[in-house]
Amino acid sequence: MIFNPKMECMPREDMHKLQSERLCKIVKYCYERVPFYKKKMDRLGLSPDDIKSIDDIVKLPFTTKTDLRDEYPFGLQAVPMSEVRRIHASSGTTGKPVVATYTDHDIEMWSEGVARVMSCANVGKGDVIQVSYGYGLFTGGLGAHDGANKVGAIQLPTSAGNSEKQIMLMQDFGSTVLACTPSYALHLAERIEQSDKVDINNMKLRVGFFGAEPWTEGMRKELESKLHIKAFDIYGLTEMSGPGVGGECEEQNGTHLWEDMFYPEIINPDTLEPCAHGEFGELVFTSLCKEAMPIIRYRTRDLTRLIYEPCKCGRTAVRMDKILGRSDDMLIVRGVNVFPSTIEAILTEFPVFTPQYFITVDRKNNEDMFDLDVELRNEFFSPNPSKQMPFIKPLYDRIVSVVGIKPNIHIKEPNSIARSIGKAKHVNDKRNFHR
Ligand SMILES: [Zn+2]
Incomplete structure (x- = not known):
């Protein structure tokens, strides 16, 4: 089902026109209302009149997390506090969090974004959506909740945590949809598998919406087979509104972006120049119709590419390829770029291992050490190190050939690597403490 065919299936020339109109309007709006944008544009000698179409976006300055x-x-913020209806903030691991404020219109627009994603999976009336995002x-939580409301589904606001109860309610209330981070979904799946009180065959789950952290195709297979669902990626970021900036259709050949609301660009993160069509680079977003806190050319640090060919599902909305990683998350180990998501992707190629892992990077005698904790599945585990060796070797070789670094692999007991209920933490870079 297509929630908003007019916007999602708009011919590209019409979309270009709509984006142009919206950009001109939002630039003027920001220039007049937000001193930050006025200062930045004045410094470049730019006035809102210089922006005549969406193609002029490249003239505008970037906005960064800093x-x-x-x-x-x-x-x-571009509106007085009296027009604000809600405040969200992203968890800042260092320093102050990133704040997002919303007017009624912004919340409406946000929930439509989520509703479009949910409709991609034919989720609607009668579906029980268990929202296990915090x-x-x-x-995550309120975003998915409002989207579920918008498609007319039944909202089950369990929030994250208390997994036993989550699973009990999932069974007793007949949840058909699970929305949470992929790492928490995996944790729930493992708990269901271990439980003798519940049986996945007695559950009604059919769809999962997973997002807020990058995940791999291997993880998708794992979640689909363990939870008996079709798993969909839902993409978003607090700076643009939250989840629902885009999502996968049933073709699952990339993430459709709702580009009538959020204009995507791909730039070269070093030169800051636009990349050629289809080239990989850093994703940049401009919110085209946000009222409370519109953001111009926000550098997401997500590395991906855009696909403009029409999709078989009928949507013309541009698709974003799987995110290769975040330039923020990228580790440089012995001069080699390493994305934790690549390690995860490799791990899921080996059915003997669970997709759980933890990376520790440290520096000893001026040399980077890369330690990787992995878990064998129950049926393959033996505490005897000599019996573990045959499993380590192929994984080691694969990491050396794909990533180009030599990891120290440690096999851990099943279920011993810490599971997270929100965004997964996969890396401890101890080198930061020595600097
Ligand atoms: Zn599609």
């Missing part, structure tokens, strides 16, 4: 932190909490400042 800008958002510097303007904490409401420096980028409810709170994090946009």
Whole structure:
């Protein structure tokens, strides 16, 4: 089902026109209302009149996460507080969180984004959507909740945590849809597998919406087979609204982006120049119709590419390829770029291992050490190190050939690597403490 055929299936020339109109309007709006944008544009000698179509977007300055932190909490806000209806914030691991504020219109637009994603999976009336994202400042919980409301489904706001109860309610209330981070979904799947009280065959789950962290095709297979569902990626970021900036259709050949609301660009992160069509680079978003806190050319740090060919599902909305990683998450180990998501993708090629892993990077005698904890599945585990060797060797060889670094692999007991209920933590870079 297509939630908003007019926007999702708009001919590209019409979309270009709509984006142009919206960009001109939002640039003028930001220039007049937000000193931050006025200052930045003045410095470049740019006036809102210089922006005549969406193609002029390249003239505009970028906005970075540092800008958002510097303007904490409401420096980028374009409306008086009396027009704001909600405040969210992303969990800042270091320093101040990133703040997002919303007017009624913004919440409406956000829930439509989520509703479009849910409709991609034919989720609607009669579906029980178990929202196991955390409810709170994090946009996951309320974002999925409002989207579920918009498609007319039944909202089951369990929030994250208390897995036993989650599973009991999933069975007793007949949840048909699970929405949470992929790592938490995997944790729930493992608990269901271990439980003798519940049986996945007695559950009604059929769809999963997973997002807020990058995940791999291997993880998708794992979740689909363990939970008996079709798993869909839902993409978003607090800076643009939250989840629902885009999502996968049933073709699962990339993530459709709702480009009538969020204009995507791909730039070269080093030169900051636009990349050629189809080239990989850093994803940049401009919110084209947000009222409370519109953001111009926000550098997401997500590395991906855009696919403009029409999709078999009928949508013309541009598709984003799987995110290769975040330039923020990228580790440089012995001069080699390593994305944790690549390690995860390799791990899921080996059915003897669970997809759980933990990377520790440290520096000893001026040399980077890369330690990788992995878990064998129950049926393959033996505490005897000599029996583990045959499993380590192929994984080691594959990592050396794909990533180009030599990992120290440690096999851990099943279920011993910490599971997370929100966004997964896969890396401890101890080198930071020695600097
Ligand atoms: Zn499609």
